[in-house]
Amino acid sequence: MATKIYPTAQAALAGVVFDGMTVMSGGFGLAGNPETLIDALKASGVRNLTVISNNCGADGFGLWALLDTGQITKMISSYVGENKLFEQLFHDGKLELELNPQGTLAERIRAGGAGIPAFYTKTGVGTVVAEGKPHETFDGELYIRESWLKADLAIVKAWKADTAGNLVYRKTARNFNPVMATAGRVTIAEVEEIVEPGELDADAIHTPGIYVNRVIRCTVNEKLIEKRTVRPRPAKETV
Amino acid sequence: MPWTREQMAARAARELQDGFYVNLGIGIPTLVANYIPDGIEVTLQSENGMLGMGPFPYEGDEDPDLINAGKQTITQLPSSSYFNSAESFAMIRGGHIDLTFLGAMEVSQNGDIANWTIPGKMLKGMGGAMDLVAGVKRVVALMEHANKAGVSKIVKQCTLPLTGSACVDLVVTDLCVFNLDRHQGGLTLIEMAPGVTLAEIKAKTEANFTTSA
Numbered sequence: 522m523a524t525k526i527y528p529t530a531q532a533a534l535a536g537v538v539f540d541g542m543t544v545m546s547g548g549f550g551l552a553g554n555p556e557t558l559i560d561a562l563k564a565s566g567v568r569n570l571t572v573i574s575n576n577c578g579a580d581g582f583g584l585w586a587l588l589d590t591g592q593i594t595k596m597i598s599s600y601v602g603e604n605k606l607f608e609q610l611f612h613d614g615k616l617e618l619e620l621n622p623q624g625t626l627a628e629r630i631r632a633g634g635a636g637i638p639a640f641y642t643k644t645g646v647g648t649v650v651a652e653g654k655p656h657e658t659f660d661g662e663l664y665i666r667e668s669w670l671k672a673d674l675a676i677v678k679a680w681k682a683d684t685a686g687n688l689v690y691r692k693t694a695r696n697f698n699p700v701m702a703t704a705g706r707v708t709i710a711e712v713e714e715i716v717e718p719g720e721l722d723a724d725a726i727h728t729p730g731i732y733v734n735r736v737i738r739c740t741v742n743e744k745l746i747e748k749r750t751v752r753p754r755p756a757k758e759t760v
Numbered sequence: 761m762p763w764t765r766e767q768m769a770a771r772a773a774r775e776l777q778d779g780f781y782v783n784l785g786i787g788i789p790t791l792v793a794n795y796i797p798d799g800i801e802v803t804l805q806s807e808n809g810m811l812g813m814g815p816f817p818y819e820g821d822e823d824p825d826l827i828n829a830g831k832q833t834i835t836q837l838p839s840s841s842y843f844n845s846a847e848s849f850a851m852i853r854g855g856h857i858d859l860t861f862l863g864a865m866e867v868s869q870n871g872d873i874a875n876w877t878i879p880g881k882m883l884k885g886m887g888g889a890m891d892l893v894a895g896v897k898r899v900v901a902l903m904e905h906a907n908k909a910g911v912s913k914i915v916k917q918c919t920l921p922l923t924g925s926a927c928v929d930l931v932v933t934d935l936c937v938f939n940l941d942r943h944q945g946g947l948t949l950i951e952m953a954p955g956v957t958l959a960e961i962k963a964k965t966e967a968n969f970t971t972s973a
Binding site for chain 1: 806808809810815816817818819820821822824825826827828829830831832833834836842843844845846848849850852853883884885886887888889890891894895921922923924925926
């Protein structure tokens with residue numbers, strides 16, 4: 522069987538990238554972003570990207586880099602605050618934006634990976650989100666129809682992978698990554714550690730390897746904190 | 761004397777019941793966690809994929825992989841669990857969360873809420889707010905009663921783009937508490953901050969309301 526392990530992000534992107542493609546990118550805030558692959562996409566010079574991601578990075582971080590180079594033409598997101606460049610590009614008409622409720626975004630991606638073209642949800646009924654979408658009543662309540670999302674490429678960040686492509690995520694860095702891994706025509710995972718089969722507990726795999734085509738070890742892994750919030754440590758008790 | 765933000769959070773916390781699964785929005789709602797009444801245990805859900813949110817970490821113990829939906833560093837409890845975003849919103853949309861506290865820019869007398877955008881002024885996105893108001897069993901809005909210019913934020917009809925329609929059950933402002941009947945519509949004043957008069961509330965409330973306070 523051909524190996525899924527690639528030596529570099531550049532090698533993993535070879536033959537996958539083309540102008541006008543749709544890319545899903547995992548992450549919530551600064552947690553769980555495929556930073557190495559985003560850098561490699563930037564270096565590839567690919568243009569006219571539609572990017573599906575909950576956020577679009579933050580000032581100077583993550584997908585922000587692809588906004589900065591003008592490689593993104595459309596974003597499909599739920600929250601794009603704390604990103605001055607995003608706001609500026611949007612107001613200048615240089616960036617198209619489709620806002621989705623976060624749960625609808627996650628479920629559209631899940632549906633894309635699961636082969637479900639559409640589903641009904643109560644989220645957004647009576648709001649701008651419902652405009653132009655089919656409505657239907659179930660058990661006396663009104664719902665709107667939302668459709669699946671799929672991508673030419675999904676880039677995800679996991680904690681560990683084995684050589685079969687099985688993935689384990691860490692804490693809230695999991696977020697959108699597992700659903701996006703299922704919805705890419707090609708899925709590339711960048712991980713902090715690559716281990717041999719058997720080293721991950723088969724009962725505790727988050728993303729089964731079938732969804733993962735290529736794996737690299739991350740080289741950019743800044744682990745930044747957006748809002749460091751702490752409480753004072755209690756004074757040491759003397760015994 | 762109007763309630764402070766802390767006092768509003770403390771009043772809102774009285775809506776908690778033992779065993780509740782709860783989602784706290786950003787802003788004043790986050791403060792509710794500091795006022796959970798004695799003898800009541802609740803489990804806090806964070807929509808980025810965690811049940812059982814612990815307190816903020818001690819300095820030096822921050823973990824960049826462990827944040828809440830407001831991007832703040834938090835901690836794990838022995839009972840915590842992590843899950844992906846689709847699973848997180850299945851909990852929310854599927855009616856498994858008992859209560860959510862949310863900030864609001866406008867609430868109308870029929871229970872509509874607007875809290876995600878000001879056209880032309882604020883480009884951020886709705887995040888999980890629309891899912892929360894659509895799916896959580898009970899929705900409590902926490903907001904200033906009027907804006908800085910004194911204009912009521914408790915309105916007959918929202919002018920800002922809605923987050924959800926007919927979905928709010930209770931409104932806690934700095935002046936008072938309103939009950940909302942999300943099925944029949946209708947706002948009922950049930951409590952006033954100490955020293956606040958009915959006349960003041962009437963003067964600062966655009967919406968029609970009845971009173972049981």
